[in-house]
Amino acid sequence: MAQHEVDIVVVGAGPAGMTAGLYAGRSMLNTVILERGAPGGELLNTEMIEDYPGFEHVEGWDLAQKFAAHAAKFGGNIINANVDRVKRLPDGTFETSADNGDAWHSEAVIVTAGGTPIKLGIPGEAEYAGKGVSYCAVCDGAFFKGQVIAVVGGGDAACEEADYLTRFGSKVYLIHRRDEFRASKIVQQRVFANPKIEVIFDTVVDEIHADAKGLVDHLSLRNVKTGATSTLATNGIFVFIGFKPNTGIIADHVDHDASGYLITDWNMQTSIPGLFAAGDVRVQLTRQVTTAVGDATTAAVAAEKYLTARRKDRANT
Numbered sequence: 001m002a003q004h005e006v007d008i009v010v011v012g013a014g015p016a017g018m019t020a021g022l023y024a025g026r027s028m029l030n031t032v033i034l035e036r037g038a039p040g041g042e043l044l045n046t047e048m049i050e051d052y053p054g055f056e057h058v059e060g061w062d063l064a065q066k067f068a069a070h071a072a073k074f075g076g077n078i079i080n081a082n083v084d085r086v087k088r089l090p091d092g093t094f095e096t097s098a099d100n101g102d103a104w105h106s107e108a109v110i111v112t113a114g115g116t117p118i119k120l121g122i123p124g125e126a127e128y129a130g131k132g133v134s135y136c137a138v139c140d141g142a143f144f145k146g147q148v149i150a151v152v153g154g155g156d157a158a159c160e161e162a163d164y165l166t167r168f169g170s171k172v173y174l175i176h177r178r179d180e181f182r183a184s185k186i187v188q189q190r191v192f193a194n195p196k197i198e199v200i201f202d203t204v205v206d207e208i209h210a211d212a213k214g215l216v217d218h219l220s221l222r223n224v225k226t227g228a229t230s231t232l233a234t235n236g237i238f239v240f241i242g243f244k245p246n247t248g249i250i251a252d253h254v255d256h257d258a259s260g261y262l263i264t265d266w267n268m269q270t271s272i273p274g275l276f277a278a279g280d281v282r283v284q285l286t287r288q289v290t291t292a293v294g295d296a297t298t299a300a301v302a303a304e305k306y307l308t309a310r311r312k313d314r315a316n317t
């Protein structure tokens with residue numbers, strides 16, 4: 001159990017956290033990036049990235065290594081720690097504690113803890129992730145040009161992404177376990193009007209199967225009303241049944257939307273002064289590496305200005 005005094009704590013070493021650490025470190029602030037696993041975040045679950053400017057193709061793992069080395073070069077030290085609480089103290093500073101009892105005291109915290117797509121939890125899903133199973137249409141849609149795609153879900157995300165995926169796929173099946181969508185009416189209208197989309201209601205996917213090369217080639221389906229089973233030939237399955245932001249570590253009330261994403265101002269500051277958020281954990285239109293690093297740049301620069309103003313105020317009182 002050790003107590004540390006730093007200027008800025010960053011929670012999470014995904015693209016956002018490592019960028020925040022890089023910028024904070026370059027501002028000569030004593031910065032730690034606390035990460036519970038290996039540095040990289042969702043990059044480590046992404047085989048190939050084709051939409052990060054400057055890299056036509058880069059493996060997720062390789063980009064993660066580059067981010068980590070770059071952050072470390074400028075003083076963004078990545079420390080292995082599973083953060084279980086970020087608490088604002090009465091004087092407006094923060095205590096960030098890890099499950100091993102270590103704690104970091106700082107004047108600002110940048111939360112970049114990301115989130116996790118909710119999984120179907122069926123056989124074949126984990127095994128064929130990145131080999132036909134995806135949770136990100138913007139990231140992976142282009143890999144399925146001219147192919148058959150299945151989408152699972154019934155909310156706005158599933159319907160919007162099914163519509164989006166028709167620009168790549170020859171056909172898109174939209175599979176939903178109920179007999180109607182939860183998506184807003186206008187989004188549903190777009191789905192029903194799209195001749196490339198075939199809706200399969202009252203149906204769940206029981207298993208994902210692959211060919212001899214290990215690439216997804218068909219699904220086992222089951223009608224939840226009749227119990228009838230069938231197979232569906234498809235090259236890809238995109239799962240959009242929800243995304244859970246990792247915000248449970250924040251001890252105090254902080255403004256968030258109905259799905260738990262943190263609401264920030266344009267400086268990436270949350271409703272708690274000195275607590276900033278960047279990347280997938282934040283309310284925003286799209287969740288990409290580019291948006292994560294952009295948010296994090298703003299958050300780190302804003303946190304530096306926040307610290308400078310706070311210290312001036314305190315010196316003058």
Ligand SMILES: Cc1cc2nc3c(=O)[nH]c(=O)nc-3n(C[C@H](O)[C@H](O)[C@H](O)COP(=O)(O)OP(=O)(O)OC[C@H]3O[C@@H](n4cnc5c(N)ncnc54)[C@H](O)[C@@H]3O)c2cc1C
Nearest residue numbers: 012014015016036041042083113114139279280287288289
């Ligand atoms: C399968 C898949 C493919 C994708 N493909 C692409 C793509 O091709 N192009 C693209 O631009 N984007 C892609 N994305 C999206 C992109 O990966 C994310 O938008 C990006 O990683 C978000 O970065 P982040 O730093 O906000 O969060 P994350 O990458 O989720 O990183 C968050 C980090 O915080 C850590 N953490 C969480 N809680 C704690 C805690 N309590 N204590 C300590 N550490 C904690 C996590 O371990 C993780 O390392 C893909 C996403 C997925 C899921």
